[in-house]
Amino acid sequence: MAFGSTLAREEAFTDDVWRQRAERGASGADNVTFVAEQDGRWLGIATGLASDPDVPDDPRPALVGMFVLPEARGRGVGTALVNAVVDWARQRRATALCLWVTATNDPAIALYEKCSFRRTGESQPLAHSPAVALFRMARDLV
Ligand SMILES: CC(C)(COP(=O)(O)OP(=O)(O)OC[C@H]1O[C@@H](n2cnc3c(N)ncnc32)[C@H](O)[C@@H]1OP(=O)(O)O)[C@@H](O)C(=O)NCCC(=O)NCCS
Known part of the structure; x- marks a missing residue:
């Protein structure tokens, strides 16, 4: 329930789709995916999109797909992933970074507030x- 996509939709993707996602951003492309890794194991992931698919007219980039393995939570991995996407957005000279969060997702809301994101007043159904x-x-970046 934390995501706009569903497990069934994501599981149906071929390996090629995941490779493309991992490669995005490698050569200055519009989108980027960061992976938090320890001893070769993936602990978390987050993606930056050049524009928000839900608000295509908005020039501000979006933070999506934030996930940290349950056993790796509470030790700063989520914060590090947010910071990586913030740095990427700054390099693109974006004035702000936006995201959507489920109203009941208290851990994620707390993470984003701690990382200086504030509610814009906009809402939509999942x-x-x-x-x-x-x-x-x-979050303002200027
Ligand atoms: C939300 C999520 C990414 C947080 O990742 P994390 O690695 O645990 O986050 P951090 O350790 O960097 O936490 C940073 C801050 O967020 C807040 N926070 C994180 N988890 C929290 C929880 N369960 N309860 C309350 N606050 C929480 C705290 O303020 C924390 O700072 P503190 O440790 O100094 O108190 C993780 O819980 C997750 O993957 N959840 C499932 C997927 C999801 O909801 N994704 C977001 C979609 S919008």
């Missing part, structure tokens, strides 16, 4: 579960 609300947060 596409695959419309009874659940998403709200938007933004």
Whole structure:
């Protein structure tokens, strides 16, 4: 429920799709994915998109797909991933970075608030579960 996509949709992707996602950003492309790794094991992942798919007219980039393995939580991995996407957005000279979060996702909201994101006042239903609300947060980068 934390994500706009579903497990079934993501599991149906071929390895090629995951390779493309991992490669994005490598040569200055529009989107980037960061992986937090320890001893060869992936602990977490986060992606920066050049524009928000839900608000295509908005020039500000978006932070999406933030996930940390349950056993790796609470030791700064999420913060490090947010900071990596913030640095990427700054390098693109973006004025702000935006994201959507489920209104009931207290750990994620706390993470983003600690990382200086604030609610914009915008909200929308979660596409695959419309009874659940998403709200938007933004962090100024200037
Ligand atoms: C949200 C998530 C990414 C946080 O990752 P994390 O590595 O545990 O985050 P950090 O250790 O960097 O935590 C940073 C701050 O966030 C807040 N926070 C994180 N988890 C929290 C929790 N369970 N309860 C309350 N606050 C929490 C705290 O303020 C914490 O700072 P502190 O440790 O000094 O108190 C992780 O819980 C997760 O993957 N959740 C499932 C997927 C998800 O919800 N993704 C977000 C989609 S928008």
